[in-house]
Amino acid sequence: xxxxxxxxxxxxxxxxxxxxxxxxxxxxxxxxxxxxxxxxxxxxxxxxxxxxxxxxxxxxxxxxxxxxxxxxxxxxxxxxxxxxxxxxxxxxxxxxxxxxxxxxxxxxxxxxxxxxxxxxxxxxxxxxxxxxxxxxxxxxxxxxxxxxxxxxxxxxxxxxxxxxxxxxxxxxxxxxxxxxxxxxxxxxxxxxxxxxxxxxxxxxxxxxxxxxxxxxxxxxxxxxxxxxxxxxxxxxxxxxxxxxxxxxxxxxxxxxxxxxxxxxxxxxxxxxxxxxxxxxxxxxxxxxxxxxxxxxxxxxxxxxxxxxxxxxxxxxxxxxxxxxxxxxxxxxxxxxxxxxxxxxxxxxxxxxxxxxxxxxxxxxxxxxxxxxxxxxxxxxxxxxxxxxxxxxxx
Amino acid sequence: xxxxxxxxxxxxxxxxxxxxxxxxxxxxxxxxxxxxxxxxxxxxxxxxxxxxxxxxxxxxxxxxxxxxxxxxxxxxxxxxxxxxxxxxxxxxxxxxxxxxxxxxxxxxxxxxxxxxxxxxxxxxxxxxxxxxxxxxxxxxxxxxxxxxxxxxxxxxxxxxxxxxxxxxxxxxxxxxxxxxxxxxxxxxxxxxxxxxxxxxxxxxxxxxxxxxxxxxxxxxxxxxxxxxxxxxxxxxxxxxxxxxxxxxxxxxxxxxxxxxxxxxxxxxxxxxxxxxxxxxxxxxxxxxxxxxxxxxxxxxxxxxxxxxxxxxxxxxxxxxxxxxxxxxxxxxxxxxxxxxxxxxxxxxxxxxxxxxxxxxxxxxxxxxxxxxxxxxxxxxxxxxxxxxxxxxxxxxxxxxxxxxxxxxxxxxxxxxxxxxxxxxxxxxxxxxx
Numbered sequence: 082x083x084x085x086x087x088x089x090x091x092x093x094x095x096x097x098x099x100x101x102x103x104x105x106x107x108x109x110x111x112x113x114x115x116x117x118x119x120x121x122x123x124x125x126x127x128x129x130x131x132x133x134x135x136x137x138x139x140x141x142x143x144x145x146x147x148x149x150x151x152x153x154x155x156x157x158x159x160x161x162x163x164x165x166x167x168x169x170x171x172x173x174x175x176x177x178x179x180x181x182x183x184x185x186x187x188x189x190x191x192x193x194x195x196x197x198x199x200x201x202x203x204x205x206x207x208x209x210x211x212x213x214x215x216x217x218x219x220x221x222x223x224x225x226x227x228x229x230x231x232x233x234x235x236x237x238x239x240x241x242x243x244x245x246x247x248x249x250x251x252x253x254x255x256x257x258x259x260x261x262x263x264x265x266x267x268x269x270x271x272x273x274x275x276x277x278x279x280x281x282x283x284x285x286x287x288x289x290x291x292x293x294x295x296x297x298x299x300x301x302x303x304x305x306x307x308x309x310x311x312x313x314x315x316x317x318x319x320x321x322x323x324x325x326x327x328x329x330x331x332x333x334x335x336x337x338x339x340x341x342x343x344x345x346x347x348x349x350x351x352x353x354x355x356x357x358x359x360x361x362x363x364x365x366x367x368x369x370x371x372x373x374x375x376x377x378x379x380x381x382x383x384x385x386x387x388x389x390x391x392x393x394x395x396x397x398x399x400x401x402x403x404x405x406x407x408x409x410x411x412x413x414x415x416x417x418x419x420x421x422x423x424x425x426x427x428x429x430x431x432x433x434x435x436x437x438x439x440x441x442x443x444x445x446x447x448x449x450x451x452x453x454x455x456x457x458x459x460x461x462x463x464x465x466x467x468x469x470x471x472x473x474x475x
Numbered sequence: 476x477x478x479x480x481x482x483x484x485x486x487x488x489x490x491x492x493x494x495x496x497x498x499x500x501x502x503x504x505x506x507x508x509x510x511x512x513x514x515x516x517x518x519x520x521x522x523x524x525x526x527x528x529x530x531x532x533x534x535x536x537x538x539x540x541x542x543x544x545x546x547x548x549x550x551x552x553x554x555x556x557x558x559x560x561x562x563x564x565x566x567x568x569x570x571x572x573x574x575x576x577x578x579x580x581x582x583x584x585x586x587x588x589x590x591x592x593x594x595x596x597x598x599x600x601x602x603x604x605x606x607x608x609x610x611x612x613x614x615x616x617x618x619x620x621x622x623x624x625x626x627x628x629x630x631x632x633x634x635x636x637x638x639x640x641x642x643x644x645x646x647x648x649x650x651x652x653x654x655x656x657x658x659x660x661x662x663x664x665x666x667x668x669x670x671x672x673x674x675x676x677x678x679x680x681x682x683x684x685x686x687x688x689x690x691x692x693x694x695x696x697x698x699x700x701x702x703x704x705x706x707x708x709x710x711x712x713x714x715x716x717x718x719x720x721x722x723x724x725x726x727x728x729x730x731x732x733x734x735x736x737x738x739x740x741x742x743x744x745x746x747x748x749x750x751x752x753x754x755x756x757x758x759x760x761x762x763x764x765x766x767x768x769x770x771x772x773x774x775x776x777x778x779x780x781x782x783x784x785x786x787x788x789x790x791x792x793x794x795x796x797x798x799x800x801x802x803x804x805x806x807x808x809x810x811x812x813x814x815x816x817x818x819x820x821x822x823x824x825x826x827x828x829x830x831x832x833x834x835x836x837x838x839x840x841x842x843x844x845x846x847x848x849x850x851x852x853x854x855x856x857x858x859x860x861x862x863x864x865x866x867x868x869x870x871x872x873x874x875x876x877x878x879x880x881x882x883x884x885x886x887x888x889x890x891x892x893x894x895x896x897x898x899x900x901x902x903x904x905x906x907x908x
Contacts, residue, residue: 082628082629083628084627084628084629085529085626085627085628106656106658135611137584137590137591138583138584138585138611139584139585139589139590140590142585142653143653143654143656143657144583144585144650144651144652144653144654145583145611145612145654145893145894146654147612147767148654148767148770148893148894148895148898148899149654149655149656149770150770151767151768151769151770151898152769152770152771156767157767157768157769158766158767158768158781158782158785159766159767160764160765160766160789161612161765161766161767161899162610162612162616162619162620163610163611163612163616164608164609164610164611164612164620165584165591165609165611166591166593166607166608166609167590167591167594173608176608177608177620177623179627179629180620180623180624180626180627180629181623181627182627183623183626183627183628183629184529184622184623184624184625184626184627185626186622186623186626186763206590207590209588209589209590210589210590210591210594212595324606325577325606325607325608326604326605326606327597327602327603327604327605327606327607328597328602328603328604329597329598329602329603330594330595330597330598341604343604346604458591459591459594459597460594460597
């Protein structure tokens with residue numbers, strides 16, 4: 082969608098994501114990401130006009146945490162905004178920063194997403210999201226075995242389980258090349274059968290190995306107007322478009338009815354708005370919010386508007402690997418690292434790094450001119466981004 | 476004079492970035508500047524620092540009453556009342572083509588005891604297969620965010636609904652206690668009320684504020700609040716009653732503190748083109764500004780008004796206001812505790828630094844029409860402060876303020892505050908044509 086003015090991503094910073102960051106407190110952890118982003122953008126905190134902050138406050142039980150985190154974000158004396166939308170928070174922070182720069186209110190905006198899940202109870206926190214009268218008894222945190230059951234029903238147990246485990250191992254192989262990733266297990270494809278059988282079951286066929294981690298970590302991104310980006314950054318990543326699609330809490334509670342997913346709806350709208358007819362060819366890379374390898378597998382079909390078993394074939398044919406024709410999550414994705422308030426931002430950040438050519442060891446070989454990144458949260462909510470290497474709107 | 480050709484125009488459109496035509500509001504007194512060239516581009520460059528590019532209007536506001544315990548309603552119900560009123564006033568809907576393009580919820584996970592507190596509001600906000608987001612900060616920041624989303628060109632119609640039920644927790648102080656860091660300040664037992672007590676001490680010493688001054692502030696607030704149908708539980712109190720009420724955090728007494736309240740508030744923001752379509756009397760957002768101070772109380776001068784001064788300056792600059800004392804017909808400020816009423820007026824530059832006591836004695840609050848609604852002292856939940864103040868300001872500017880109406884009000888200032896001892900301030904400046 083054409084905006085008032087173009088917005089560029091000129092710097093990205095991440096902490097190392099880990100299950101325990103006992104060496105730092107929340108502002109100190111955020112400070113690591115902020116410093117790294119400033120360093121990459123080649124600016125100082127004095128150049129930042131406004132700071133956007135977000136996470137899910139019930140996890141750490143800190144009320145309005147941006148107040149305390151001023152120590153780490155560097156917001157002292159600046160304009161600020163705090164936006165939170167659950168799992169999509171990180172992506173919504175990028176939307177907010179995009180609006181603030183595109184509006185002309187600010188020239189350079191810093192956005193910070195973080196979570197220190199070690200300091201709270203993640204599944205307890207997520208269960209608290211459900212309505213206390215109607216939904217809480219049914220809520221199993223973020224763990225759901227429904228997608229696994231659906232895929233097994235549609236494609237047969239053997240094929241579905243194999244594809245899901247292959248997706249998992251591909252993600253681990255990607256994570257092994259990303260030194261910020263939390264879980265780097267060194268899995269090999271010949272372990273697939275053993276893992277499918279022996280990894281502890283969580284809900285139905287969703288096993289521990291399929292599920293994303295609970296991580297401590299932070300991500301910071303710096304956004305600039307076209308004028309500033311031209312002076313500061315040789316090759317920024319440009320935000321061409323983004324779309325947010327939420328959904329009602331108790332929609333389709335009893336299942337059994339075919340329904341439109343927010344992922345598919347968002348993708349259709351985004352492609353339509355930007356004249357994309359064949360996403361697999363026109364988009365070079367996809368950083369997808371994949372909370373489990375079952376969801377990651379299933380959502381490929383939704384986002385890429387595939388029919389029948391197109392998504393399973395993509396995995397079976399190695400299309401989504403780092404060297405494949407349509408790389409998905411060269412960072413290792415959410416299965417590897419999941420500091421929730423930062424997770425969706427990391428998707429956009431990683432896609433941006435690939436465009437900027439700054440992804441390091443997990444930089445894909447093919448040229449990345451147009452990349453997509455997704456955020457997921459709430460009750461199946463989607464935020465979908467389209468980033469480009471060229472300035473999007475003249 | 477060089478700028479004469481623009482003198483009779485309110486708005487001109489000039490060449491903006493990338494070929495766009497940017498509406499610029501003409502400020503007549505600026506036209507005499509030697510910098511004013513005949514070239515619109517130069518004029519734009521000169522004015523753009525002071526004037527916001529695209530006009531965004533508030534087209535309707537709605538509120539529930541603010542009472543101690545809305546036990547009969549869940550927060551979704553309060554939100555629905557607000558939504559229905561907004562839709563009735565403007566006729567907007569959620570259609571994809573022409574409807575609300577973005578819904579912003581203001582709420583707090585910890586007050587609501589719900590992770591992703593906006594999740595429960597998705598249907599009320601029309602967020603089903605639409606864009607819905609949550610501002611988890613001082614409520615007026617939703618206006619700041621909605622403004623940015625419209626000015627960016629992302630959408631032209633924004634719905635804001637904020638809700639909070641302070642009655643749900645055993646004590647709101649337990650919630651605000653959690654805003655303190657767990658290592659140094661939580662163990663001391665701080666909450667926003669205790670922090671405000673420390674600030675009140677420092678401010679009273681600086682500006683000569685006494686217990687009597689604070690009682691006067693409360694008495695005046697209650698007298699105003701009786702005229703405000705949204706604060707039905709506010710009762711007139713005498714100075715003696717206030718001065719005898721129990722101490723919460725010296726010098727803050729129980730009656731110096733805003734009452735525990737439940738309620739919801741909402742508004743509709745629109746681009747200039749859409750605003751004139753859906754309402755006869757839009758109120759334009761003329762300036763916004765906010766600022767955050769250091770976190771640790773010991774790192775700040777608590778009586779300095781550092782954040783408010785900066786927030787106000789940003790808003791005044793964007794609105795092109797040079798002299799705040801002559802700029803506003805009505806001011807709605809978030810006075811969570813009585814001492815804040817004169818203190819924030821110092822920060823906003825309405826009252827001389829350190830002269831809060833004199834300002835109160837000389838009838839400053841009435842002279843500047845501060846909080847004809849009764850202000851936050853008459854009651855609204857913590858996180859909604861600035862949003863409720865902005866809604867009140869809109870009612871004043873559109874002549875809908877009933878018994879508390881300030882005659883011919885044309886320009887208003889609304890203010891919100893969050894954090895311990897006013898760590899964060901946000902200022903919104905509104906104007907009608």
